[in-house]
Amino acid sequence: MRYNERELLFLARQPAEKAAEILMRLPKKGSVLKKRLVKLVVNFLFYFRTDEAEPIGALLLEHCRIIKEEENVFSISFVEEPERKYCFECDSEEQCQEWIEALKRASYEFMRRCLIFYRNEIQKMTGKDPLEQYGISEEARFQLGTHKQ
Numbered sequence: 001m002r003y004n005e006r007e008l009l010f011l012a013r014q015p016a017e018k019a020a021e022i023l024m025r026l027p028k029k030g031s032v033l034k035k036r037l038v039k040l041v042v043n044f045l046f047y048f049r050t051d052e053a054e055p056i057g058a059l060l061l062e063h064c065r066i067i068k069e070e071e072n073v074f075s076i077s078f079v080e081e082p083e084r085k086y087c088f089e090c091d092s093e094e095q096c097q098e099w100i101e102a103l104k105r106a107s108y109e110f111m112r113r114c115l116i117f118y119r120n121e122i123q124k125m126t127g128k129d130p131l132e133q134y135g136i137s138e139e140a141r142f143q144l145g146t147h148k149q
Helices: 005-012 093-105 108-126
Strands: 018-025 034-041 044-049 057-060 064-070 073-078 081-089
16 A cells, blocks of 8 residues: 555544544554554554654554453554554553454455445345446455455
């Protein structure tokens, strides 16, 4: 995926699907938990110092694993770089679970699977492919089993 810093900053300023101040630890050796404003926008997780308007980092939530570590703690690691693990500590078990669910729903792969599911359901009910009217019904990305899981 290609993006530039200006585009990323524009995206970081968009309304968040979920945002909160939570504790976060970066994957750097010796890193400690620090309070950060964490903001989920589409499939990017931005993190900010609590007193600054510009993000200090962003995680693209693709090809990653979101795992519940402890009672109020979850982590994000990446399939191709499992040692690159970010940890987040929430104020409550409920907040932790909400973040895990929101992050799992944020990936392109999750959205793609939902689109395929609803496309098939609509086709069963109406007998018509809802993507046909847009001329994209034959595209590989909208087919089952043609995209790497």
